[in-house]
Amino acid sequence: MSDLLERLRAGLPPEALITDPDVTASYAHDMASFCEAGTPAVVVLPRTVEQVQHVMRTATALRVPVVPQGARTGLSGAANASDGCVVLSLVRMDRILEISPVDRIAVVEPGVVNAVLSRAVNEHGLYYPPDPSSWETCTIGGNIGTASGGLCCVKYGVTAEYVLGLEVVLADGRLLTTGRRTAKGVAGYDLTRLFVGSEGSLGIIVKAVLALKPRPPQQLVLAAEFPSAATACDAVCRIMERGHTPSLLELMDRTTVRAVNAMASMGLPETTEALLLCAFDTPDPVADLTAVGELCTAAGATEVVPADNPAESELLLQARRMSLTALETVKSATMIDDVCVPRSQLGAMLAGTAAIAEEYGLTIGVCAHAGDGNTHPVVCFDHHDPDESRRARESFDAIMALGLELGGTITGEHGVGVLKKEWLARELGETGVExxxxxxAAFDPLGLLNPGKLF
Known part of the structure; x- marks a missing residue:
């Protein structure tokens, strides 16, 4: 420990090192439940690429594990510390280095907050689409590390589609540049995509070149109430089958709606079994919403209410964004699943989740990026009750198994981390894991980067 601190201090300013155990403990884990976390030896908060390189050279020389972190808003334990590690928090590397309206790119450091970048590019008439629910606090580096998504993915895609190039500090301290600034480029293997979603296990992202789009018109939202999740999912299938491209298509079940109302008094309709939110940012959103409203009615919607203006639309979106937080208030603890299935299997996924909730005697609320088939079943339980905690974990596994049975994946956007690494092997198979x-091993032969994650 003394040797580690001495070597780190040789290349870092004093304010970059945190050794107080009470403070370092606060960096030990992200927001996931049921994920083990160790005790870090030290927390380092660099401001420059050179400082990150110094940390990695020191860690390699002393064979000390390094756990990179962003804002720790993750839900899989990917940012959890291991015993004796260096926690490398990148939140102070938070500069937007360039915004180019001509090239439609932004160049940023990893600690830039998603919402800060979004607002900055909006001032140039541009748009950075990926918008996780935690967009006001989560960082671009964390978004890239977990290949995060968000509400807009149904039209605009996920983070991976916007990362053009990276600068990455490797385990031994070398600096690697991947990708490009150009609109096209196919030189060599696509190492950029390899780092996206790697959860800090291959290198430390210190700079990113991000693609931008022209800022679309303000979107308008339609809310449709359904008597069952099945009819809401039927509406989703009709909307997508007819070729509509909404800017978002989100679902909240009755449990979620009630939780949001209880937390924030949003006035959402508590009698509905499923609430579907559909938005368009097209030149004529009213016409698009009218067409979608007719499809919802044909699928069995009991009420279809288009928002009158962007302010009403934003209020509905705020209700959806706070869904996961609201479900956390139902009981003392939650396990948030992240299973994505083909859109055609969305109804079966929700029906199966309801059956699992009944089988295990638990409250499981579901909100979903319905247009993507990406469901977030949230298991609510009392973590002081050992039996209920056991049933929560078993129901969580049952939901993942259901997703795989339906041709889906164990994670659409939250990542694997600690929480799902056993399930990753089931999804990939023996050859895939090998x-x-x-x-x-090629990138990190000593196994120092974020050990114990993914595999």
Missing amino acids: LQRSIK
């Missing part, structure tokens, strides 16, 4: 371990 190849991924080989890739990990």
Whole structure:
């Protein structure tokens, strides 16, 4: 420990090191439940690429593990510390280095908050689409590390589609540049995509070149009430089958609606079994919403209410964004699943989740990026009750198994981390895991970067 601190201090300013155990403990974990976390030896908060390189050279020389972190808003334990590690928090590397309206790119450091970037590019008439629910606090580096999504993915896609190039500090301290600034480029293997979603296990992202789009018109939202989740999912299938491209298509079940109302008095309709939110940012959103409203009615919607203006639309979106937080108030603890299935299997996924809730005697609320088939079943339980905690964990696993049975994946946007690494092996298979371990070994032969995650 003394040798580690001495070497780190040789290349870092005093304010970059945190050794107080009471403070370092606060960096030990992200927001996931049921994920083990160790005790870090030290927390480092660098401001420059050179400082990150110094940390990695020191860690390699002393064979000390390094756990990179952003804002720790993750939900899989990917940012959890391991015993004796260096926690490398990148939140102070928070500069927007460039915004180019001509090239439609932004160049940023990893600690830039998603919402800060979004507002900055909006001033140039541009748009950075990925918008996780935690967009006001989560960082771009964390978004890239977990390949995060958000509400807009149904039209605009996920984070991976907006990362053009990266600068990455490797485990031994070397600086690697991947990708490009150009609109096109196919030179060599696509190492940029390899780092996206790697959860800090291959290198430390210190700069990103991000693609931007022209800022679209303000969107308008329609809210449709349904007597069952099945009819709401039927509406989703009709909307997508007819070729509509909404800017978002979100679902909240009755449990979620009631939780949001209880927390924020939003006035959402508590009698509905499923609330579907559909938005368009097209030149004529009213016409698009009218067409979608007719499809919802045909699928069995009991009420279809288009928002009159952007302010009403934003209020509905705020209700959806706070869904996960609201469900956390239902009981003392939650486990937030992240299972994505083909859109055609969305109804089966929600019906199966309801059956699992009944089987295990638990409250499980579901909100979903319905247009993507990406569901977020939230298991609510009393963590002081051992039996209820056991049933929560078993129901969580049952939901993941259901997703795989329906041709889906165990994570659409939250990542694997600690929480789902056993399930990753089931999804990838033996050969898939073997190849991924080989890739990990090529970039990090000593296994120092974020050990115990993914595999």
